[in-house]
Amino acid sequence: MDSSCIEEISSSTSESFSTTTAKKLSPPPPLAAAFHLYRMGSGGSSVVLDSENGVETESRKLPSSKYKGVVPQPNGRWGAQIYEKHQRVWLGTFNEQEEAARSYDIAALRFRGRDAVVNFKTLLDDGDLAFLEAHSKAEIVDMLRKHTYADELEQNNKRRLFLSVDANGKRNGSSSTVLNDNVLKTREVLFEKAVTPSDVGKLNRLVIPKQHAEKHFPLPSRSPSVTKGVLINFEDVNGKVWRFRYSYWNSSQSYVLTKGWSRFVKEKHLRAGDVVTFERSTGLDRQLYIDWKVRSGPRENPVQVVVRLFGVDIFNVNTVKPNDVVAVCGGKRSRDADMFGIRCSKKQTIINAL
DNA sequence: CCTTGTGTTGAG
DNA sequence: TCAACACAAGGG
Numbered sequence: 383m384d385s386s387c388i389e390e391i392s393s394s395t396s397e398s399f400s401t402t403t404a405k406k407l408s409p410p411p412p413l414a415a416a417f418h419l420y421r422m423g424s425g426g427s428s429v430v431l432d433s434e435n436g437v438e439t440e441s442r443k444l445p446s447s448k449y450k451g452v453v454p455q456p457n458g459r460w461g462a463q464i465y466e467k468h469q470r471v472w473l474g475t476f477n478e479q480e481e482a483a484r485s486y487d488i489a490a491l492r493f494r495g496r497d498a499v500v501n502f503k504t505l506l507d508d509g510d511l512a513f514l515e516a517h518s519k520a521e522i523v524d525m526l527r528k529h530t531y532a533d534e535l536e537q538n539n540k541r542r543l544f545l546s547v548d549a550n551g552k553r554n555g556s557s558s559t560v561l562n563d564n565v566l567k568t569r570e571v572l573f574e575k576a577v578t579p580s581d582v583g584k585l586n587r588l589v590i591p592k593q594h595a596e597k598h599f600p601l602p603s604r605s606p607s608v609t610k611g612v613l614i615n616f617e618d619v620n621g622k623v624w625r626f627r628y629s630y631w632n633s634s635q636s637y638v639l640t641k642g643w644s645r646f647v648k649e650k651h652l653r654a655g656d657v658v659t660f661e662r663s664t665g666l667d668r669q670l671y672i673d674w675k676v677r678s679g680p681r682e683n684p685v686q687v688v689v690r691l692f693g694v695d696i697f698n699v700n701t702v703k704p705n706d707v708v709a710v711c712g713g714k715r716s717r718d719a720d721m722f723g724i725r726c727s728k729k730q731t732i733i734n735a736l
Numbered sequence: 737c738c739t740t741g742t743g744t745t746g747a748g
Numbered sequence: 749t750c751a752a753c754a755c756a757a758g759g760g
């Protein structure tokens with residue numbers, strides 16, 4: 383239903399883009415000037431040449447932008463536009479090319495998805511995507527035209543931090559769904575890793591298996607992101623947000639979570655063998671989550687174990703084999719002392735048993 | 737009056 | 749789909 387919204391903005395007249403009328407209305411092009419028309423594009427009374435300072439050159443040629451979706455304006459400013467269904471959607475005018483380019487990028491992401499070709503390959507912040515997905519194309523376009531996108535996004539993120547607490551207060555034993563207000567938000571497990579001794583040791587870093595790293599946390603290749611890494615936010619069971627630096631270590635050819643990781647290890651009292659789970663909301667927001675589970679194995683008191691697949695109970699087992707990957711919600715070891723007494727049921731959930 | 741952004745075209 | 753170009757509609 384949001385796809386139709388855009389029409390309201392680009393052209394009030396509904397489905398009428400009759401090609402016939404288009405032909406009829408075409409005004410007589412100024413073919414008077416038989417000068418050279420180079421460049422791509424059309425029309426163009428480009429009177430070739432251009433004396434550096436354009437002192438008195440008749441050339442009205444407007445400087446083109448190197449950015450996609452950005453077009454020059456007569457007054458020196460820049461316009462941003464994107465095409466959709468044979469129609470142009472105007473994204474507004476801006477003082478700087480980069481500003482217009484950025485606006486185009488945002489629109490492109492909203493219109494064409496995360497894989498859209500954009501001007502600036504900045505890593506899509508999870509909050510960014512969530513925001514885009516949560517608004518209609520028309521709303522995004524409106525914000526861009528009014529230059530209020532940044533503010534709206536910021537306010538949205540603040541709001542989300544508070545709501546997340548309630549969301550978790552509603553959590554039940556399932557690790558795949560969480561009820562937030564009236565919206566059922568589902569989350570998918572991206573991957574899990576049984577932490578190694580070094581992951582919880584003095585190296586202060588967690589190695590993310592390359593396979594998973596490249597699939598779920600693609601790092602903008604080539605850009606400075608490779609060297610400096612990026613900051614990624616993860617929300618834990620208590621609604622607490624953990625921000626880790628994520629980067630690639632050439633020396634070891636591995637992807638790692640560095641800054642911030644040691645604090646997580648310490649606060650959660652992670653021990654080698656414990657399993658860390660990375661999840662992501664599949665709903666409108668693309669919020670990332672991190673959770674941990676006590677290492678599976680002997681010595682745990684016998685507890686009811688429910689094997690689940692996509693949130694559906696598959697079968698129950700009473701024992702957990704050594705190499706099973708187990709997700710424990712409300713394990714023995716105490717979770718944060720600052721948590722609000724939130725405790726999952728006594729049962730444990732196996733996510734990827736077998 | 738000046739700026740916005742639509743009409744429209746030719747190239748890719 | 750896209751940008752170039754012209755210019756009418758808009759807003760002050």
